[in-house]
Amino acid sequence: MMNTNYRLVFLGPPGAGKGTQAARITEALAIPHIATGDLFRENVKGATPVGLEVKAFMDRGELVPDRIVIRMVRERLARPDAQKGFLLDGYPRSVPQADALEADLAASKTPLDVVFYMTAPDTLIVERLSGRRVCPSCGRTYHVANIPPRKAGVCDGCGGALVQRDDDKPETVKKRLAVYRDQTEALVARYRKSGLLVDLDGAKEVEPLAREILDVLKKLSSRRTA
Numbered sequence: 001m002m003n004t005n006y007r008l009v010f011l012g013p014p015g016a017g018k019g020t021q022a023a024r025i026t027e028a029l030a031i032p033h034i035a036t037g038d039l040f041r042e043n044v045k046g047a048t049p050v051g052l053e054v055k056a057f058m059d060r061g062e063l064v065p066d067r068i069v070i071r072m073v074r075e076r077l078a079r080p081d082a083q084k085g086f087l088l089d090g091y092p093r094s095v096p097q098a099d100a101l102e103a104d105l106a107a108s109k110t111p112l113d114v115v116f117y118m119t120a121p122d123t124l125i126v127e128r129l130s131g132r133r134v135c136p137s138c139g140r141t142y143h144v145a146n147i148p149p150r151k152a153g154v155c156d157g158c159g160g161a162l163v164q165r166d167d168d169k170p171e172t173v174k175k176r177l178a179v180y181r182d183q184t185e186a187l188v189a190r191y192r193k194s195g196l197l198v199d200l201d202g203a204k205e206v207e208p209l210a211r212e213i214l215d216v217l218k219k220l221s222s223r224r225t226a
């Protein structure tokens with residue numbers, strides 16, 4: 001049987017499809033999907049102290065300060081459901097975040113298994129993000145043309161009204177891409193050097209790409225048990 005207790009990271013530019021794939025993979029493996037962007041959006045919606053602090057950064061398409069993100073992820077990874085594996089979606093996104101994660105996982109002797117690096121051309125990213133619609137109630141993600149809901153504007157899962165994310169406006173998308181290149185892309189070389197990186201073509205269709213990811217994990221699982 002396939003071992004499902006993986007510690008995974010999804011790295012890549014905005015709109016590459018990290019969240020879409022992460023939802024499928026975490027469901028298949030029954031591990032928590034920890035998306036820092038989702039955690040921040042929940043905090044903004046609930047007007048918590050963290051939400052009030054991070055909103056302006058998110059609206060501008062900038063990274064939230066490391067001290068806030070690192071603390072939030074530390075707390076989340078300490079929860080019982082993350083002790084047998086997790087998928088970090090959109091974290092780490094800066095060198096200090098990667099350093100903090102590495103130190104914490106080394107201390108608990110639970111290193112990462114794989115960093116999946118998903119890419120897509122900028123034109124595709126802009127097209128995807130401008131067509132993205134999300135359900136604020138249950139978090140499902142759609143695309144008006146590629147992955148439409150059965151009824152336009154209505155979530156298939158919970159019937160909630162779909163909305164466009166504030167930071168999916170073209171000017172903010174441009175800024176998010178620039179921030180990604182400037183602050184996050186350096187992590188690719190770091191994880192490639194450590195042998196953890198697996199490249200994925202985010203331009204592929206959703207289901208074949210999900211199968212490809214699960215195949216990588218199956219191979220890893222059989223190597224572990226061999």
Ligand code: AP5
Nearest residue numbers: 014015016017018019020036037064090128132142143206
């Ligand atoms: P976050 O929410 O993490 O946004 P992101 O990384 O910019 O990623 P996205 O959610 O935009 O894209 P995705 O790759 O998940 O694509 P998706 O699957 O939805 O972060 C938002 C903000 O929070 C940041 O700007 C920052 O301010 C803050 N933040 C978060 N984490 C932080 C951190 N660690 N440090 C500091 N600040 C942080 O797909 C996009 C669209 O394409 C969807 O419509 C989808 O339906 C469609 N699609 C997906 N895959 C396919 C496919 N294969 N074929 C066709 N369509 C597809």
